[in-house]
Amino acid sequence: MTRLLIIEDNPELVANLYGFFEPLGYVLDDARDGATGLRMATQNGYDAIVLDLMLPRLDGMGLCRRLREEFQNPVPVLMLTARDPVEDRVQGLALGADDYLVKPFSLRELHARIQALVRRAQGRQVQGLLAWEDLQVDTRTPRAWRQGRAIGLTPTTHKLALCLVRAAPAVARKQELEYLLWGDEPPESGALRTHIHDLRQQVDKNFTQPLIETVHGVGWRLRRPGEAAPE
Incomplete structure (x- = not known):
C-alpha cells in the first residue's frame, strides 16, 4: 500500500x-x-x-x-x-x-x-539515513559511512553527498549543485570542482572502488562499485 x-x-x-x-x-x-x-x-x-x-x-x-x-x-x-x-x-x-x-x-x-x-x-532510506550501495549518509548531521567505516564530512560536502545519493544513479547536474550551495550567486567556476574533489577525498580515496563519477559537461553521479567507467 x-x-x-x-x-x-x-x-x-x-x-x-x-x-x-x-x-x-x-x-x-x-x-x-x-x-x-x-x-x-x-x-x-x-x-x-x-x-x-x-x-x-x-x-x-x-x-x-x-x-x-x-x-x-x-x-x-x-x-x-x-x-x-x-x-x-x-x-x-x-x-x-x-x-x-x-x-x-x-x-x-x-x-x-x-x-x-x-x-x-x-x-x-533507513532510519534517517540515505544509502547508495555501500555508502550511507546521515540526513540530519554531516556524518557518513562506507563499508561500515566512518567518513568525516564538512557541511558543504554533506549537502553534495545527500544530493548525489538522492539522484543516484542519475546525474546531479552542475547547475543544481551550484544552486544548492550558493543560490543564485555562485562563485568563480572552479569552486564547485574543489568541493567535489574534497568529497572524493572523503568518500573514495581509501576504498578500492570509486563511487563518484564525472559526467563531462553535465555534472556528477554515483555509480555502482565495479561498474565499468565510461570510455
Whole structure:
C-alpha cells in the first residue's frame, strides 16, 4: 500500500488524481495550500509527494526547501509545473525535488514516475539515513559511512553527498549543485570542482572502488562499485 500526499490547489486536478490512483490501491491525502501541505508532510509518513509549483501561502519551491533543509525529510517529491523553463526545473531539483512533470501530463506517466521514485527511496532510506550501495549518509548531521567505516564530512560536502545519493544513479547536474550551495550567486567556476574533489577525498580515496563519477559537461553521479567507467 502506497501512501501519497497531493499538494495542489486545482480541485479538478485533485479529483482526477483521486479517481486514477485510489482504484490502484493508493491511499491519498491532499492539501490545497503550501503551508498546510508542509505541515501534513512533516507530521505524517508518506511514500511520495506530488507537489504543485504555484501554491497559495507557501509555493512549491519554498515548501521543498523547508522540507529538505529545515525538517531533513527525504520523502520523494515529484514537482508539477505549468511552465517549462530550464531555470525552474534546475531550481526545483536543486532544492531537493526528485522529479518533475510539466502540465498537462499523462496520468500513466505520473504513475510510472511515482512508482520509480518509491522503489528508489525504499532501497536507500533507513532510519534517517540515505544509502547508495555501500555508502550511507546521515540526513540530519554531516556524518557518513562506507563499508561500515566512518567518513568525516564538512557541511558543504554533506549537502553534495545527500544530493548525489538522492539522484543516484542519475546525474546531479552542475547547475543544481551550484544552486544548492550558493543560490543564485555562485562563485568563480572552479569552486564547485574543489568541493567535489574534497568529497572524493572523503568518500573514495581509501576504498578500492570509486563511487563518484564525472559526467563531462553535465555534472556528477554515483555509480555502482565495479561498474565499468565510461570510455
